[in-house]
Amino acid sequence: MKTLRTKAEVRDALGPERRAARTIGLVPTMGFLHEGHLSLIRAARERCDVVVVSLFVNPAQFNDPDDLAAYPRSEREDAQLAGEAGADVLFAPAPSAVYPPGFATKVAVKGVLTESLEGAHRGAEHFHGVTTVVTKLLNMVAPDVGYFGRKDAQQVLVLRRLVTDLDLPVVIKALPIIRESDGLALSSRNVHLDAVHRRRALALPAALRAAHEAVQAGERAAAQIVRAALEVLKRPGVDPEYVALVNPDTLAPITVLDGDALLAIAARVGRIRLIDNTSLSPIAAPDTTTPHAAAATLT
Ligand code: AMP
Secondary structure, eight states: OOOEHHHHHHHHHHHHHTTTTTOOOEEEEEEOOOHHHHHHHHHHHHHHHHEEEEOOOOGGSSSOHHHHSSSOHHHHHHHHHHHHHHHEEEEOHHHHHHOOOOOOOOOOOSSSHHHSHHHHHOHHHHHHHHHHHHHHHHHHHHSSSEEGGGGGGGHHHHHHHHHTTTTOEEEEEOOOOOOOTTSBBGGGGGGGGHOOOOOOOOHHHHHHHHHHHHTTTTTBBBHHHHHHHHHHHHTTOOOEEEEEEOOTTTBBSSSOOOOOOOEEEEEETEEEEEEEEEETTTTTTTOOOOOHHHHHHHO
């Protein structure tokens, strides 16, 4: 696997592949790779002739400078892991290669998709940072397929909107959330959780499970389903930024569960901001908040 730093290097490396009509898959990441990222790389390896992993901690999508400074980084280990998972190219540009002096353009998806949930709490600029950098990565790498995790379910919706609206010639693939054996969704930020907060963080998947159980028991009122999740969060003292039951395509709030829905949670555990989500449906929604159940839904 080679590590490339500039768009010129990427163009030189991928030009011959593209001319030979070989399919290119891109897995955008901010590094500190874990099994969630590796599942995307392996999926790309299965489907594509050439697999590119980008590693770029994008300053434009951080609303909090301390959060950006504290974001964990380990390029050497990332290169090793990405290569083992099947990547051909690690594209790890410096910030100045992505945002050269004079950079003045922003790509913004407007409306509920970027202004609700994460947008409401981190600011819509967060998603404008995401859509700007993803547009640039898609232009620089020009992949046939882009691989993203449902851990960031709202991000997937925003990126699908972006690709549709700007006629970008790429297919967006969204893959399931990968969890630790105790249910915690993998995240680069988990490394900052001490033992006490690591245990407390389990309230997030437990809250999602409680919502599933409420639905299985026949509950259809959104407020009651959310309440079931809130009760579980509050037990160990986790005070969420939001627990929201929304339409899985539009993110509009729902009041009655009468079709597929997305239950999304964001909460600070100690100083660490965590997000998690699950699909809910009145008809036999699979509970994917335990790794065992998640694996079953993949087969
Ligand atoms: P990040 O490095 O956090 O920006 O994530 C890069 C990609 O990996 C995004 O598409 C994330 O949704 C995805 N991802 C992060 N964590 C997980 C996880 N636990 N399961 C599946 N995908 C994930």
